[in-house]
Amino acid sequence: MLFASPLIMHLEVFAYPFIFVSLFFEVFLLVTFFSSPARAQRDRKASTKTPYIAMIVPCFNEETTIRGTVDSLLALTYPKDRLSIVLVNDGSTDNTKEIMDTFAGNPQIQILHKENGGKHSAINAGIEMSPQAEFVGCLDADSFVAPDALREIISCFDNPRVAAATPAMSVYKPETLLERMQNAEFIFGIALRHIVAAVNGLYVTPGPFSLYRVSVLKEIGGFRFGHQAEDMEMALRIQRHGYEIDNAPRARVFAKSPQTVRGLIKQRTRWTSGFLRNVSYDYRDMVGNVRYGALGIMILPLGFIAVAGGILMFFLGLFMSGRQILSTILVTSGVPLSYTLSPRSLEIFYFPISTMLILSFVVTGGILMFMVLGKRVSQTPGTLVQGMLAYLFLFPFIAPFWLLRSFADVTTGHKRSWR
Amino acid sequence: MSLFTRNVVIALFITGVIIATVIYSVSYLDHQRIVELNDIQNRLATDTLSIDTQFALLEEAPCEDLTEGTALTHELSDLGDKLAFTEEKLGATNPEVLRLKQQYTLLEIRDYLLTKRLANSCGLHPVIALYFYSNTPGSCADCDRAGYALSYLRQTYPKLRVYAFDYDLDLGALRTLVSVEKVDAQLPAFIIQGKRSYGFTTLEDLEKQFPKSLFATTTTATTKVKK
Numbered sequence: 001m002l003f004a005s006p007l008i009m010h011l012e013v014f015a016y017p018f019i020f021v022s023l024f025f026e027v028f029l030l031v032t033f034f035s036s037p038a039r040a041q042r043d044r045k046a047s048t049k050t051p052y053i054a055m056i057v058p059c060f061n062e063e064t065t066i067r068g069t070v071d072s073l074l075a076l077t078y079p080k081d082r083l084s085i086v087l088v089n090d091g092s093t094d095n096t097k098e099i100m101d102t103f104a105g106n107p108q109i110q111i112l113h114k115e116n117g118g119k120h121s122a123i124n125a126g127i128e129m130s131p132q133a134e135f136v137g138c139l140d141a142d143s144f145v146a147p148d149a150l151r152e153i154i155s156c157f158d159n160p161r162v163a164a165a166t167p168a169m170s171v172y173k174p175e176t177l178l179e180r181m182q183n184a185e186f187i188f189g190i191a192l193r194h195i196v197a198a199v200n201g202l203y204v205t206p207g208p209f210s211l212y213r214v215s216v217l218k219e220i221g222g223f224r225f226g227h228q229a230e231d232m233e234m235a236l237r238i239q240r241h242g243y244e245i246d247n248a249p250r251a252r253v254f255a256k257s258p259q260t261v262r263g264l265i266k267q268r269t270r271w272t273s274g275f276l277r278n279v280s281y282d283y284r285d286m287v288g289n290v291r292y293g294a295l296g297i298m299i300l301p302l303g304f305i306a307v308a309g310g311i312l313m314f315f316l317g318l319f320m321s322g323r324q325i326l327s328t329i330l331v332t333s334g335v336p337l338s339y340t341l342s343p344r345s346l347e348i349f350y351f352p353i354s355t356m357l358i359l360s361f362v363v364t365g366g367i368l369m370f371m372v373l374g375k376r377v378s379q380t381p382g383t384l385v386q387g388m389l390a391y392l393f394l395f396p397f398i399a400p401f402w403l404l405r406s407f408a409d410v411t412t413g414h415k416r417s418w419r
Numbered sequence: 420m421s422l423f424t425r426n427v428v429i430a431l432f433i434t435g436v437i438i439a440t441v442i443y444s445v446s447y448l449d450h451q452r453i454v455e456l457n458d459i460q461n462r463l464a465t466d467t468l469s470i471d472t473q474f475a476l477l478e479e480a481p482c483e484d485l486t487e488g489t490a491l492t493h494e495l496s497d498l499g500d501k502l503a504f505t506e507e508k509l510g511a512t513n514p515e516v517l518r519l520k521q522q523y524t525l526l527e528i529r530d531y532l533l534t535k536r537l538a539n540s541c542g543l544h545p546v547i548a549l550y551f552y553s554n555t556p557g558s559c560a561d562c563d564r565a566g567y568a569l570s571y572l573r574q575t576y577p578k579l580r581v582y583a584f585d586y587d588l589d590l591g592a593l594r595t596l597v598s599v600e601k602v603d604a605q606l607p608a609f610i611i612q613g614k615r616s617y618g619f620t621t622l623e624d625l626e627k628q629f630p631k632s633l634f635a636t637t638t639t640a641t642t643k644v645k646k
Contacts (some may be wrong), residue, residue, distance in 0.1 A: 023437065028430035035422060199423045295424045331563045334622040335571045350457065350504055352447055357439045 010354055011316055013398035015021065018309040019359050025302060026366035029195045033373065040197040042249060042377060047155035050082045051209070054133035055203050056126030058088050058119050060169075062141035063095040066254055070103055072144040077151060084133070085109045086126040091116025096141075119207075120223035120230045127214070127222060131311040138231075142256040152251035153211050164242035165251075166193055168378035172254035177390045178264065182257040184371055184387030186393065188250060191374030197247035200342060203279075203303070205235040205245060210396035216243055227281075229274020236283045237240045239295055249377045261418035267321060268309040269416065272406035274289055275303055280410070307403050314400035364392065451507050453515050459498045460522050466494075467529050468616070495530055496573070498523060499583065511554045521590045525580045528592050534580060546633045549610040550583045551602055558587075558606065565607040565619035572626070576633050 012065050026386055032038055059066055066087075075086050085108055086101050103109045110129050126137050129244070135157065137144065156165035168190040171183035196202055205212070210231065220241050226233025258264040279287060279300055287304075289296040300334060333342045344350070368388055375384055410415065420428075474559055489636050502523050506516050531547070538545055552562040566583065586592055588607055602608050605617040611628045619625065626634075 020434070020438070024430055026435070027433045028426055031429050031433070035426060037422065152452045199426070288492075293421070298423075298427070318444040327563075331567050333564075335568055339571045339574065346502070349452060349501055352508075353445060354508075355438075355441055355445050358445065359438070362437065362441070 011320060015313060015316060017303070018313060019356070021302070021305055021309070021369060022363045023359060023366070026228075026363065026370070028298075029370065030366075031095045031190070031194050032198050033191075035172065035198060041194065041198060041247065041355035044155050044248075046151040046213065046250075047153065047158070048151075048181040050079050051134040051154065051157075051242055051375065052082050052084075052132050053078070053135045053150065053154070054084045054086055054130030055124070055137045055139055056086045056088060056128065056130075057139050057141050058090055058121055058122035058243045059092060059096050059100070059141040060090045060119075060122075061092045061094045061096060061100055061239045063092070063217045065142040066096055066099050066272055067102075068144055069139060069141050070109070072146075073139065074108065075105070075147050076149065077084055077147045078146060078331060080108055082129055083108065083150070087111045088122040088126045090119070103192040118225060118230075120225055125221040127217065136217070137209060138207055138212075139209050140207040140255065141251070143169075144254045145209055146198075146254075147300065148250040149209060149248075149251040149253060153209070154249040156211075156246035157160065157213060159246065161244045162246045163238045164210055164212045164240075165246045165248055166197070166205055167193075167251040168247075168255045168256055168374075168380065168383075169206055169208055169253050170247050170378070170380045174257070174382070176259070177386070177394065178259070178261065179212055179257050180387035181394050182264070182392040184384060185383070186255075186257075187374040187378070187380060187387075188367060188391075189374070189383050190378045190380070191370040194249040194374070196294070196378055197245065198300060200239075200244045200358070201229065201294035201299040202245040202247065203235050203275075203299060204229075204232040205238075205241065207231050208255045210249065215240075215359050227274045227277035229278055230280050232274055234284070236278060238285060239292060250379060252378060252380060261398060266406065266416070268399070268402035269405045269409065272402055273409045274309065275415075276307065276406060276410045279303065284303060307407065308374070309317065310403040313406060314403075317396075361395065367391075373376045449505075449509060452501070452508075453519070456498065456501055456505060456519050459494070459501070460519060463495060463498060463526050464522070467526060467533070484613045495523075495526060496581070498526075507552075514606065517588075520588060522583065524584060524588060524590055524593050527584065528596055531580075532537060532580050544578075545630070546579045546612065546627075546629060548579065548612075549596075549600065549602075550581055551581060551586045551597070551608040553606045554584045555587055556611045561619040562607050565609075565625070568619070568625055572629075573620070578633055579629070 057069060057073070062069075070087065071087065073083075076398050085106075087103065087109060089097050089100055089112065091114065097113055100111050100113075104111060112125055112129060114125055120231065123138055127133075129158070130136060135154065137150075137153075148330075153167055156162050156205075170186045170190065171179050174183040193202060212234075216238065218236050223230050223234055238245055258267050286292050286296050289301045290302075328340075365375045371384060371388060371391075374380070408414070454538075496547055502519055506520065509516050511517075531549070534547065537543055540543075548569065550565070552566060553559040554562075569581050569583070573579050584596070586597070586602075586604065586608070598616070600610055602610070602615065603617070607617070607619050609616045609628065610624075612630060616627070616628060
């Protein structure tokens with residue numbers, strides 16, 4: 001018998017704590033989804049107020065998407081004299097500058113070309129160019145907003161404690177399997193943000209179309225270097241100062257997603273290592289701190305558990321599958337393949353039902369359910385089925401790579417370029 | 420109590436209920452498997468006793484009326500498959516599994532003896548293989564391979580009757596069989612057509628131990644030999 005040690009034989013016991021935590025978190029999300037703050041968030045109408053808003057578009061080599069991004073901002077259903085668009089070219093080396101300059105005659109648009117200084121410096125420069133703005137928003141130059149998105153998101157600020165608001169983000173025109181997978185994941189994220197915002201647990205204000213109250217930015221300081229996750233650093237700083245981050249589930253924004261697995265791994269490595277570095281280095285005091293409520297007690301610790309669990313489950317799965325395959329090869333060697341491959345009994349007696357199997361199905365079903373909820377709540381167009389299938393069968397094999405890479409980068413202090 | 424705390428408490432309670440329900444359901448299904456095995460075992464015990472009794476009653480001409488013995492052997496191997504699956508699932512030390520395994524082993528020994536008696540009385544020539552294995556970790560490196568090869572042979576050749584015994588099972592009748600057949604603790608061990616052999620190398624080598632007459636026919640029956 002192979003690997004006869006009882007500990008190795010029952011390695012799956014290591015998976016139970018993660019399955020328990022996943023199930024508990026899903027149930028918590030579902031309970032919170034039906035609680036009054038989340039319901040109020042969903043029932044909230046688009047605002048009719050028109051405070052002065054500056055939308056900042058930091059750009060670095062975005063020649064292929066910048067025009068579409070600006071066009072979508074110009075199409076926002078918001079009074080043109082109450083919305084200014086600030087395009088900040090952060091030292092692009094491609095045609096971004098020339099394309100930006102074609103908007104120079106538009107009275108709504110301000111353009112700034114500067115030397116490359118990082119995303120945070122571009123946003124700060126944009127804020128400085130909009131002294132009259134009551135709110136500033138950021139929109140990555142590879143993202144496109146729905147026309148009513150601004151009216152949806154501005155309604156979050158009726159609560160004076162809200163310092164920032166996040167949108168409902170999905171993938172722009174997903175076509176390939178990889179894009180559809182990311183779209184399903186983003187839509188899961190819509191549900192997640194919507195629900196977690198109800199207990200003020202958000203720790204990131206995504207680059208595509210998050211909005212900030214300028215008075216709070218002035219109080220806590222502008223954007224700063226945040227380990228290539230400046231939106232996360234800002235969100236954590238807002239939370240540390242006792243403000244709230246809300247979510248507008250119908251403020252739809254569509255972001256271009258990486259087209260290749262390599263690109264996806266690079267992007268997610270940046271996000272994950274950004275989380276690990278920000279929380280481990282600069283905001284460690286918030287982890288497990290009851291003062292920060294759901295964020296401190298549950299969301300931030302779960303972020304670490306998710307990274308550790310993803311890596312552990314990957315190796316566990318790899319080892320157990322490898323062991324099974326090796327054992328099968330050894331046991332069946334010499335016996336005709338036709339016998340090995342012939343179907344075995346379909347009697348229900350032999351159906352391999354186990355606690356682990358059923359709980360795994362429940363947890364997976366929960367993820368799919370939240371994807372459906374995210375799509376319904378945000379009224380995101382398009383179909384989800386292919387994306388869900390791609391998520392189920394591709395994501396578990398790709399995600400471990402960026403988790404491992406991020407973990408390795410953070411532990412070794414290795415820094416990677418943005419692109 | 421804050422909304423967050425309230426929701427955490429509710430979520431913990433619901434998670435507990437879900438996990439308890441799943442554990443209960445799986446345990447109920449496992450219990451149902453045991454019940455099914457019990458039912459098969461009881462039926463087989465009655466059938467075996469019935470054939471045994473018929474054999475005694477029809478001392479003079481038992482052969483025409485005892486052809487059902489073959490069907491019994493097939494059902495016995497089906498029970499063996501299910502028991503092996505249950506053992507793998509619940510563990511070899513599970514008391515219910517051990518009890519069922521002891522009863523199954525008794526049925527196997529009875530069927531083996533009955534088959535031998537029928538063969539002697541009726542001039543039949545079944546090919547019989549006794550196979551001794553061990554489930555104790557580390558004590559039989561080749562038992563998995565040997566069991567799989569025997570499963571293949573039994574499926575392919577209908578005349579072959581395989582009786583598999585867990586050498587370590589604490590059962591008086593099995594100890595007696597081991598003693599009568601003089602089987603040493605070098606596992607896997609085989610007694611094929613009365614000849615003892617130890618160890619397993621390849622399927623080809625195992626096949627050489629069987630009489631050539633065995634390989635004259637084929638079948639589509641699907642059964643697996645334990646371990």
